[in-house]
Amino acid sequence: MKAEIITIGDEILIGQIIDTNSAWIAEQFNLNGIEIYQITSVHDDRIHILESLSAAHDRVDLVVLTGGLGPTRDDITKHTLCEYFNTALQFHEPTFLHIENLFRNRNLPMGRLNRDQAMVPVECTVLFNRNGTAPGMWFEKGNTIFISLPGVPFEMKDLISNEVLPRLKSSGRTRAICHRTVLTQGIGESALAEKLDNWENNLPPEVKVAYLPGPMAVRLRLSAYGDSEAQLIDQIQKKMDELKPIIGEYIYGYDDDQLAGVVGNLLKERGLTLSVAESCTGGYLSHLITSVPGCSQWYLGSVTAYSNKVKMKVLGVSEEALNKFGAVSGEVACEMAEGIKSALETDYAVATTGIAGPDGGSADKPVGTVWIAVSGPGGVRAYKFVFDKNRGRNIIRSAQSALQHLRRIIIEEN
């Protein structure tokens, strides 16, 4: 089954919001054997929406529209769908009662505009939106299914999971698909491709490979399409197993593994604990770690020491080191790591200190200069980086680099 996603709304086209909905839908559909042929973002504009519906109708079996179902005037999707399917709006009592109930539970008065949301096209199946006031709508035209959903992410997600996918699966029109991703670090895209030249030449025709480079890692994605899911999984697993002897030293995880989760598993398996001291990363490193469910088994906590006073008072960094080497130095990074490790009594600790920017740099220590220290049973080590001028990117790269070094040292020492 081939599908297209059409997002409706000016906010994506002026760059005010990022289209995370489409990525989520695409992922869910792929996991369920529905291939996404195209994703299109169009304006809240009648003609533009009508043209996109026609074009998609000619190309695919399934069209999912998101957005433009709100109660305000700029939301024109419902009226445009009526025009496209040559139908009219009618009052839908179950939807009305649900909206009334939502407002009663929230102790809010129900306005005229909300009442209008209970008007739905005659020629559609209403999909119940338990989380919001705009229902989903399911249309069919020729062999193509059209589904219109609200753009609010958690409403849309619930409708896809609990209404759309169950109905599509029971229609029996889906096809088997399998994706796996190998996560590598410490090797560039081209070098990886050259090492894998021979392996790529021996891929079965139904398996495709893509290299996905990122700032901290190169991901290698294997995809297979066919009829038997079990066969595809087996084929891809065989090719993945062949990778270990060729590039095993660079592989740190698979699929959705996050570096913080990989580090957490290493600690958990060995019964070790971790604490963190942050300056330039300002809490982001601790956030990455605490995004891992169950991290309280191996993570005790952190201190963000944005001022020197806090570095001294809470982490026990010496005034001497701050004066002699400055807050952004290997010495202070080491003292921060050792300070938090002893304060929270953990086996490992990692610390960051640097100049995230945009201000605060000097000729000697330009914006982007970052020191990372890892303290563990084998002692303390510090590493220097010079990233770039962008505050947000420097924070992310510093935190990721800290996790990378921590991972390597845990493996080395245990």
Next chain:
Amino acid sequence: MKAEIITIGDEILIGQIIDTNSAWIAEQFNLNGIEIYQITSVHDDRIHILESLSAAHDRVDLVVLTGGLGPTRDDITKHTLCEYFNTALQFHEPTFLHIENLFRNRNLPMGRLNRDQAMVPVECTVLFNRNGTAPGMWFEKGNTIFISLPGVPFEMKDLISNEVLPRLKSSGRTRAICHRTVLTQGIGESALAEKLDNWENNLPPEVKVAYLPGPMAVRLRLSAYGDSEAQLIDQIQKKMDELKPIIGEYIYGYDDDQLAGVVGNLLKERGLTLSVAESCTGGYLSHLITSVPGCSQWYLGSVTAYSNKVKMKVLGVSEEALNKFGAVSGEVACEMAEGIKSALETDYAVATTGIAGPDGGSADKPVGTVWIAVSGPGGVRAYKFVFDKNRGRNIIRSAQSALQHLRRIIIEEN
């Protein structure tokens, strides 16, 4: 000038990465008076790319393609562009020398696949990519400009800023445009629209309004298109000024204002300081705060106390409160806020404690239960929330709610 963005690459269509590039390009183009008509994501597939190029050619003046320029086999954009523009590849010496130089600087051997990146279509203007090995390419066909850029975000961004926009502006084909966004809190989309009914009826025809609801705020976007930029700015400002007497109490900021930045400005103006104690937000609240450039003027630091031991030892939370009320309670939240405020000697402190999930809930305190406390010169206050089952969303909403309450209390007390 009307433009389209085409992103090339299977990774977006399988939902493996989110298309942040298009949002960034759309924002930059809008700021420069170029309207984005459509954003389309297509496969690394020759026919699909060719069809998208033809369709876009008939609709707009400018087509920007990103992705598919890497050195590996799955990258077919360059060859497909040669086919579309009926041209061939030739060796481009400046690009070759630049690639050679990049590899020399990184102390890496230059591979065969990288050498191929210096082959560029005869019929194009090469755009210098200082940050990477794949050059940008500028083509013209009829009245339409086609620009192909690498998909790596920082390479693409540098090319747009330093090559594409200067060339487009000097071509004189751009049109005036103005967008402003009003950020509101504490009022729903429909209630806001009903309050603004009369105001909307009196909008000049060239000004459009959109309501952008989110989990924590409703944004109101005003857009105007025309010939004179000064006139548009003036018109939109007049309509924005009219909003203050109608919905002023709900407005917390404008345009790209972030709640943490708004809170920071309130503190800075009053010469006050802030510290943070986190449990369920795990560092994310501190991360939001330290994402504000220059925050060290008013932010001293934080403690993430993931274990009770750390809550007691570092924040001075009493064993009694932990035993009697549990770690997730108003009492412990208050003691955390007061503990960090006195440890770091700040004017204000905010604390979070809760059950982010997916595990750890009970009948009494389900997953999503969160307590937030704000401590300031006027004493300490705690607020209870029950969010949902999603760990990531609970972390974000807890941190945003903490900032909201902090903002309200700073205004109230000062």
